Amino acid sequence: MDEAVRARQRWTFTVQTPLGETHSTYAITDVALIYESDDPLAGDGAAVRWSTIREGSTAAMEGMGGRGGPDLPTWVPAQMEWLVLTRIDEVESSFMRRLPPPGADREALLAAVRERLGTRWLGEGLPLKEAQQRMGTHSQEWSGLKVAGIVVAVLGMLVLAILLLALLLTPFVLVPAGLVAGGWLLRRGLRMLRDAKAAAGMAVAQVGRARIGLVHIEAPAEAATPTRAAITGRACAWWDVAVWVWYESDSEDSGGWRRVASRHGGSAESIDIGDETGSATVWLNGAELLLELRSWESDKGDKDDKDALPPRGVALLDTLGFPWRGGQRLRVTEECVEVGATLYVIGTLDLRRNVPESQAPGWLERTVDAIRTGAWRRNVVAAAPAPMRVVLAVFIGFIDMFTGIGAARMRPRTSRDGPPPALSPNARMVWKGHGDRPFIVSDRPEQGALAALRKRAWITGGIGAAILCFVLYELVS
Incomplete structure (x- = not known):
């Protein structure tokens, strides 16, 4: 993108996801806000021109886990927060992306966005449902049919996984x-x-x-x-x-x-x-x-x-x-x-x-390393057809959460080929x-x-x- 080359400010950050580490970048230019990520679910990124933004805010939702409960996978945060922007007369194409973790980069990014939106900025830390209602980004189709479809597809994959496991035990x-x-x-x-x-x-x-x-x-x-x-x-x-x-x-x-x-x-x-x-x-x-x-x-x-x-x-x-x-x-x-x-x-x-x-490990060692470190996840999701990526990611996240309870904060496993x-x-x-x-x-x-x-x-x-x-x-x- 030409705007990315002329970016006045840029913030790169890393967040944990069910597919491993995801690296994302926000860039601010005089014309647009640009977002890029290597997350296979995020596509090639997005560019939102300041002149097309109707309203903006941050939306937050409480995560899972907490004091007195077993460790959950590191990609399950105590709180999730997004930057939400709606475009003029384009509700369905609203912008909603994860923010950097709390710190100087997050504060600098939000300060720059607030400065450019002025009175169009609604505030920070709005509960997700409230933000969706106030900004008109809530889609009944997404919350109903699509979510139900994802749930059914994930349950179907679980059944297939059980059948495959039974086949492997023959x-x-x-x-x-x-x-x-x-x-x-x-x-x-x-x-x-x-x-x-x-x-x-x-x-x-x-x-x-x-x-x-x-x-x-x-x-x-x-x-x-x-x-x-x-x-x-x-x-x-x-x-x-x-x-x-x-x-x-x-x-x-x-x-x-x-x-x-x-x-x-x-x-x-x-x-x-x-x-x-x-x-x-x-x-x-x-x-x-x-x-x-x-x-x-x-x-x-x-x-x-x-x-x-x-x-x-x-x-x-x-x-x-x-x-x-x-x-x-x-x-x-x-x-x-x-x-x-x-x-x-x-x-x-x-x-x-x-x-x-480099130690040039054999195929068996590379396979074991991919399983130990979880490197296979991103490749599998990226190789899947676009309509199946969300289903695969949710399925992988469910399995990871189920098997990783109590062990998620162990020392990260590194590849033997390091x-x-x-x-x-x-x-x-x-x-x-x-x-x-x-x-x-x-x-x-x-x-x-x-x-x-x-x-x-x-x-x-x-x-x-x-x-x-x-x-x-x-x-x-």
């Missing part, structure tokens, strides 16, 4: 899928046992004196900007916290823990280690992380002072709406890399300039290396780390072997 699909999954898990377990055996015979090297290649290093963790763990308050490179609630089942003697909240701090993509001989960065992509997990339960916390939940944790739970002594049975877990704690590292030491920028840390070319770093070299990082002593790795290996390999046995049984029977 032997014709389970057997080949079981062969792949079972073989992969068994191979992974055997590889971890091999790594544990190889690591047991390696001598410890100091960080600054270790030779390039496969190394065994034990050195304190470092962090330029430590972050305080949410429960214990320890200075950490990063930390992860989860809150669980015990839910009783129909049987009085059974039940289960369900995650209701998660919080995290710091970056877990890499960690610095150092001793008196030098320092290095450990790039954690592909590492077997074996970290101590601290746990507290509300019905056990007062039996021993050392097992009692720290005051910092009690305050966090009060903020979340799950008081530690509120009658519910709670469990809190904290996993972190504490600054100054000795890390046990087995990996490949190299100079940063020798580490490739770039290495930005370091000087001669900086020393430890990474997974080429081929099938062992890569282990733990905050436990060597024997404890290797014991944990062997336990994980037996569990992983055992699951794989059980799946393969089931597949063989199905083939024979």
Whole structure:
């Protein structure tokens, strides 16, 4: 658009949606307000000339969730707010787009719009229904037939998904899928046992004196900007916290823990280690992380002072709406890399300039990454015919909300194909290396780390072997 080139003011912002991060831009020119977005549901954007605007305001609607409820997906805000503009004699083509999150950009954008609309500006924060009624943007066709059609279409997709799941559970699909999954898990377990055996015979090297290649290093963790763990308050490179609630089942003697909240701090993509001989960065992509997990339960916390939940944790739970002594049975877990704690590292030491920028994962790893990170969502919706995009987006959002309750505030999952840390070319770093070299990082002593790795290996390999046995049984029977 020519107006975009001559824009006097521009604001770019990011919001979370069921399809992932959406990047949008508002631009103000002397002629028009221009909106652009990479949201597949928003089309190519919109340009509204100031002279054609009849009225404008912001409209708001309360979101879901809140204190005392489980975490909902991050794209479910506490409040949604739109910029609404109506055009002269064009009610059906009214402009309604999401505003930037609260902050300086939002205030500057609204100030610029108010200045140009003058008396045509109706106000801010109007309830959505009131704004639609006052500005004449409420469409009975949209609120009735179209919404009902979307609901019916989404329900139809749910039925199809259930039928597809039933189809996937037939032997014709389970057997080949079981062969792949079972073989992969068994191979992974055997590889971890091999790594544990190889690591047991390696001598410890100091960080600054270790030779390039496969190394065994034990050195304190470092962090330029430590972050305080949410429960214990320890200075950490990063930390992860989860809150669980015990839910009783129909049987009085059974039940289960369900995650209701998660919080995290710091970056877990890499960690610095150092001793008196030098320092290095450990790039954690592909590492077997074996970290101590601290746990507290509300019905056990007062039996021993050392097992009692720290005051910092009690305050966090009060903020979340799950008081530690509120009658519910709670469990809190904290996993972190504490600054100054000795890390046990087995990996490949190299100079940063020798580490490739891309790991070129195989098709299976790319598929797993797309599922883990949710990158597939936007591509699927963008590839669908325009009339189906809203239905697909609503369906994906429903599934994401249903499966993501309580886990939405966990540390975001990043792709394994991400770039290495930005370091000087001669900086020393430890990474997974080429081929099938062992890569282990733990905050436990060597024997404890290797014991944990062997336990994980037996569990992983055992699951794989059980799946393969089931597949063989199905083939024979």
